[in-house]
Amino acid sequence: MASDVIVETRNLTKVYRDFWGRRKKTALRSLNLQIHRGEIFGLLGPNGSGKTTTIKLLLGLLFPTEGDAYVFGESAINVNKNERIGYLPEESYLYRFLNAEETLDFYGRLFKIAPDVRQKRAADLIKKVGLDADKKRVLKEYSKGMRQRIGLAQALINDPELVILDEPTSGLDPIGTRWMKDLIRELRKEGKTVLMCSHRLDDVQDVCDRIAILYDGELQELGQVSTLLEDAVRLELQASGLKLSQDLQRELEAVLTKHGGKLDRIGHPTTTLEDLFLHIVEESKKRPGRRYLPPTERSGVAAKSTGIQTGPSS
Amino acid sequence: MTLELLFASIDLDYAPLEFAKFSKYLRTFVQDGGGFSLLGLSIWMAVRGWRSMAPAGANAVRTTIPVGIAGITLLALVFVAAGAAGAIFGSTSSVKSPLNPFEHLENPPGAGRWWDWCFSIAGALALIGVFVPFVKDLMKLRLGRIWALTRLSFLESIRKRILWVFLIFLIPFLFPAKWFFPLKPEAELSTNIDFIYWVMTPFLMLAAGILASFSLPTDIRTQTIHTIVTKPVERFEILIGRFLGYQGLITLVLLAVSGFSWLMIIASRVDPESREESMKARDPVYGELGFMGPPGSRFSGESVGREYERRRYIPGGPNNPFRAIWYFYEKDLRSDLQKMPDDAVKCEFNFDIFRTTKGEENKGVFCSFFFATYEANKDIAGVRETYLKRIREEKIIPTACPDGSDAERAHWPRLVKLAEELGYFEFSGKEVFDYHTLFVHVPAGIFRKAMQGKPDELNHQERGKIDGPRLYVAVRCDSRTQLLGVKPNDLYFLASEGNFHLNYFKGMAGLWLRLCLVVGIAVTCSTYLNGVVSFLSTLFLVGLGFFRGFIISLALIPFSTDVANPGPTDSLRKLITNESLGTSPENSPAQQVTVAMDEGFRWCLRRLLNVIPNMERLSWTDYVASGFNVPIEDICLNGLMVGAYLILWALLGHYLIKWREIATW
Numbered sequence: 001m002a003s004d005v006i007v008e009t010r011n012l013t014k015v016y017r018d019f020w021g022r023r024k025k026t027a028l029r030s031l032n033l034q035i036h037r038g039e040i041f042g043l044l045g046p047n048g049s050g051k052t053t054t055i056k057l058l059l060g061l062l063f064p065t066e067g068d069a070y071v072f073g074e075s076a077i078n079v080n081k082n083e084r085i086g087y088l089p090e091e092s093y094l095y096r097f098l099n100a101e102e103t104l105d106f107y108g109r110l111f112k113i114a115p116d117v118r119q120k121r122a123a124d125l126i127k128k129v130g131l132d133a134d135k136k137r138v139l140k141e142y143s144k145g146m147r148q149r150i151g152l153a154q155a156l157i158n159d160p161e162l163v164i165l166d167e168p169t170s171g172l173d174p175i176g177t178r179w180m181k182d183l184i185r186e187l188r189k190e191g192k193t194v195l196m197c198s199h200r201l202d203d204v205q206d207v208c209d210r211i212a213i214l215y216d217g218e219l220q221e222l223g224q225v226s227t228l229l230e231d232a233v234r235l236e237l238q239a240s241g242l243k244l245s246q247d248l249q250r251e252l253e254a255v256l257t258k259h260g261g262k263l264d265r266i267g268h269p270t271t272t273l274e275d276l277f278l279h280i281v282e283e284s285k286k287r288p289g290r291r292y293l294p295p296t297e298r299s300g301v302a303a304k305s306t307g308i309q310t311g312p313s314s
Numbered sequence: 315m316t317l318e319l320l321f322a323s324i325d326l327d328y329a330p331l332e333f334a335k336f337s338k339y340l341r342t343f344v345q346d347g348g349g350f351s352l353l354g355l356s357i358w359m360a361v362r363g364w365r366s367m368a369p370a371g372a373n374a375v376r377t378t379i380p381v382g383i384a385g386i387t388l389l390a391l392v393f394v395a396a397g398a399a400g401a402i403f404g405s406t407s408s409v410k411s412p413l414n415p416f417e418h419l420e421n422p423p424g425a426g427r428w429w430d431w432c433f434s435i436a437g438a439l440a441l442i443g444v445f446v447p448f449v450k451d452l453m454k455l456r457l458g459r460i461w462a463l464t465r466l467s468f469l470e471s472i473r474k475r476i477l478w479v480f481l482i483f484l485i486p487f488l489f490p491a492k493w494f495f496p497l498k499p500e501a502e503l504s505t506n507i508d509f510i511y512w513v514m515t516p517f518l519m520l521a522a523g524i525l526a527s528f529s530l531p532t533d534i535r536t537q538t539i540h541t542i543v544t545k546p547v548e549r550f551e552i553l554i555g556r557f558l559g560y561q562g563l564i565t566l567v568l569l570a571v572s573g574f575s576w577l578m579i580i581a582s583r584v585d586p587e588s589r590e591e592s593m594k595a596r597d598p599v600y601g602e603l604g605f606m607g608p609p610g611s612r613f614s615g616e617s618v619g620r621e622y623e624r625r626r627y628i629p630g631g632p633n634n635p636f637r638a639i640w641y642f643y644e645k646d647l648r649s650d651l652q653k654m655p656d657d658a659v660k661c662e663f664n665f666d667i668f669r670t671t672k673g674e675e676n677k678g679v680f681c682s683f684f685f686a687t688y689e690a691n692k693d694i695a696g697v698r699e700t701y702l703k704r705i706r707e708e709k710i711i712p713t714a715c716p717d718g719s720d721a722e723r724a725h726w727p728r729l730v731k732l733a734e735e736l737g738y739f740e741f742s743g744k745e746v747f748d749y750h751t752l753f754v755h756v757p758a759g760i761f762r763k764a765m766q767g768k769p770d771e772l773n774h775q776e777r778g779k780i781d782g783p784r785l786y787v788a789v790r791c792d793s794r795t796q797l798l799g800v801k802p803n804d805l806y807f808l809a810s811e812g813n814f815h816l817n818y819f820k821g822m823a824g825l826w827l828r829l830c831l832v833v834g835i836a837v838t839c840s841t842y843l844n845g846v847v848s849f850l851s852t853l854f855l856v857g858l859g860f861f862r863g864f865i866i867s868l869a870l871i872p873f874s875t876d877v878a879n880p881g882p883t884d885s886l887r888k889l890i891t892n893e894s895l896g897t898s899p900e901n902s903p904a905q906q907v908t909v910a911m912d913e914g915f916r917w918c919l920r921r922l923l924n925v926i927p928n929m930e931r932l933s934w935t936d937y938v939a940s941g942f943n944v945p946i947e948d949i950c951l952n953g954l955m956v957g958a959y960l961i962l963w964a965l966l967g968h969y970l971i972k973w974r975e976i977a978t979w
Binding site: 061097107110 | 545
């Protein structure tokens with residue numbers, strides 16, 4: 001296996017059986033994939049497609065029925081590999097009778113980390129995930145978003161090389177979702193490899209370098225996000241400083257016809273709902289108070305008054 | 315002056331364990347533990363073999379059978395086969411069980427024969443087969459991680475507050491028991507101690523069982539365990555952490571509760587008689603009991619028809635030939651008995667009186683005690699005559715004692731000297747009351763004399779060829795028409811008295827060991843079963859452990875067609891054929907089949923006995939309540955046995971959690 005391959009599966013198959021050994025469901029069929037150092041890899045698929053099973057197999061929570069799974073070149077059932085892995089489960093399954101500090105201290109003690117390093121790292125992570133003010137509260141008092149944050153902190157307590165995130169944005173509000181996505185990008189900047197699975201396609205599209213799409217336990221597609229999403233038979237043109245008019249549309253159609261093409265659509269681009277929401281929240285923080293105006297009171301330039309860009313966020 | 319004590323006699327279901335019998339215990343462990351290990355190895359090999367026959371492409375690594383393990387298992391099976399052949403064909407007598415089932419377990423027929431060695435070797439091989447991979451895995455454990463998991467279990471138990479619920483209910487019962495049921499003043503302390511132990515046992519065992527049974531299944535159900543096993547944690551560390559966490563907490567609770575109850579006991583105003591009786595830690599020296607009747611008779615004590623009474627009775631009357639005799643061997647007679655203060659050794663006794671006539675009102679029965687060394691016993695009539703003559707001639711008070719009147723005290727050294735010279739001493743006319751502990755002073759000189767020379771060898775029923783007893787103590791009932799009931803522990807020499815307070819906490823060792831068993835079994839069960847099933851399994855096993863004696867008697871009924879109802883299958887046959895259940899069976903083919911099936915059933919029961927923890931043995935309450943020192947040797951050996959039993963459970967737990975998939979779909 002090449003040294004920059006962090007995760008590799010070879011014909012990885014998982015069949016779930018009942019107590020008597022009878023076959024109940026084939027969750028994964030001959031999965032072959034490689035994840036390279038420093039990339040953000042996304043596993044996509046509908047419910048029951050085998051995403052979580054793959055992650056559980058890589059973590060040694062399940063044993064393969066056939067085939068092999070390797071992480072850092074070691075068998076997935078080898079415990080030692082976990083020294084370099086951080087795992088955030090779909091729901092943050094932590095001990096609710098512990099507070100944030102105790103939680104990180106407990107998980108930190110499971111690694112070979114010197115006590116002073118462990119304490120410093122725990123304090124830093126609590127700050128990083130924004131729970132400094134709530135670090136003495138037991139986790140059962142936390143909201144779902146807060147639990148997800150402390151869950152991510154425990155996944156990072158060992159400063160892992162590979163971070164495995166199972167539905168990291170599940171149950172998070174848009175602010176939490178954005179925060180999580182930013183953090184994932186930050187992890188990439190730090191040189192870490194991230195494997196995440198999600199069925200929220202926009203999240204995966206936003207952060208992943210490569211993706212694998214699973215359906216019914218089988219690999220359907222694998223590749224760079226940008227390559228997979230590229231529509232080679234269509235052309236996109238973006239311009240600024242222009243107003244849409246019938247003349248402009250006619251002239252554009254003439255040029256396109258001359259080159260053998262056809263104008264499908266012309267108009268102003270829209271922003272994403274996520275951007276709109278985050279912008280409103282930011283504005284509300286700056287200027288508290290009601291901002292919504294009924295249509296009768298609204299001027300025709302509502303969009304302009306919000307100051308939201310109606311183009312790419314760049 | 316003699317102070318009358320009460321009830322200071324201890325009735326033990328199980329004789330204390332002795333280091334001298336360690337090889338026997340080891341043999342039992344190797345054969346029983348090895349037997350189950352071999353069964354486990356055989357099943358594992360069969361499953362792996364079956365999986366390796368799966369179609370090509372199957373995960374080859376996980377279905378390989380290591381050659382070493384396979385070789386060991388096959389070799390062990392060969393030894394088992396040889397042992398079984400030897401046991402079946404080597405000696406037909408070995409199939410028969412002796413009348414006493416406990417004796418059968420202690421000294422099984424065929425022990426020490428070549429086939430027994432085959433079983434031992436097979437067991438040892440199987441133990442090697444399962445322990446070698448286990449020990450290899452143990453090398454990967456790290457104390458830091460175990461400590462973290464132990465702390466987690468500890469915190470979990472405290473913060474989930476299950477234990478506190480039990481404690482709140484327990485606390486009222488720790489106050490002296492007289493607030494809720496009437497007590498005899500003289501039995502106040504012993505009843506209090508008995509009750510405190512009795513009430514603490516179910517409360518703490520239930521709390522420990524619930525804590526240990528539900529935690530791991532809850533972790534698996536709520537998936538909190540996923541965040542642990544995806545760290546560099548060996549799965550067995552989770553088990554150890556759980557065990558240590560719960561056991562640590564329960565130990566602290568036990569200490570706190572014991573300390574509280576001890577404070578209640580020492581702070582309460584206890585009846586002086588009761589204090590004198592129970593607030594002690596006697597260190598007794600016991601002998602073996604036998605009986606003597608008229609010459610030529612095989613008198614072994616009479617039964618007076620008391621069903622649950624272990625005592626045998628000797629008829630009373632002056633100069634009658636019936637005696638209860640205690641034999642003291644060299645191993646029993648500790649050297650400190652020869653050097654007691656005032657040269658006086660207390661011989662305490664506690665007999666039952668069975669009256670065939672009313673006797674004199676407010677009077678006990680009168681007994682005579684005869685102490686003779688093995689030398690004196692050779693010509694006991696002559697020596698006694700000389701002793702009585704010297705007493706008369708030298709005008710020694712025959713009942714002299716070191717704590718009596720001035721005259722009695724003055725005569726005591728002369729009596730000691732005479733007893734040492736002749737190797738003989740007697741105390742006549744001692745008034746004995748029903749179930750009251752009394753004592754006579756015995757000159758220490760007689761012990762010094764008894765330890766001189768070498769007695770003739772004899773063929774002991776259990777121990778084979780050994781030196782004969784060095785000291786004989788014979789008791790005669792002098793009152794006509796009365797019978798004196800005795801059992802082995804009814805008479806003993808008091809070697810020393812220990813500290814009651816320390817003894818009180820030593821008594822808790824039994825409960826602590828019981829809690830170890832509960833936590834260990836529950837944690838192991840919870841690796842594979844859900845919380846409720848795990849708790850019920852633990853309850854079932856531990857519960858059976860309290861009826862082990864009864865199961866032993868069921869499992870070891872002598873295999874014989876003479877028994878009216880050999881077992882359940884034969885009972886069923888009798889129901890179908892409309893035979894009376896109490897009739898002696900005729901030797902029909904159907905009956906032979908059912909009897910053989912019942913023997914198979916008892917074989918299964920005997921195997922079940924090896925799984926059931928011996929909870930009955932793990933109680934030293936009687937010692938503490940009756941004012942006897944808890945033998946430290948017994949505590950240590952029982953601790954060792956509990957450890958050996960738990961290590962097999964740990965082994966099972968290790969493999970169960972190692973091979974199970976933590977996640978489900």
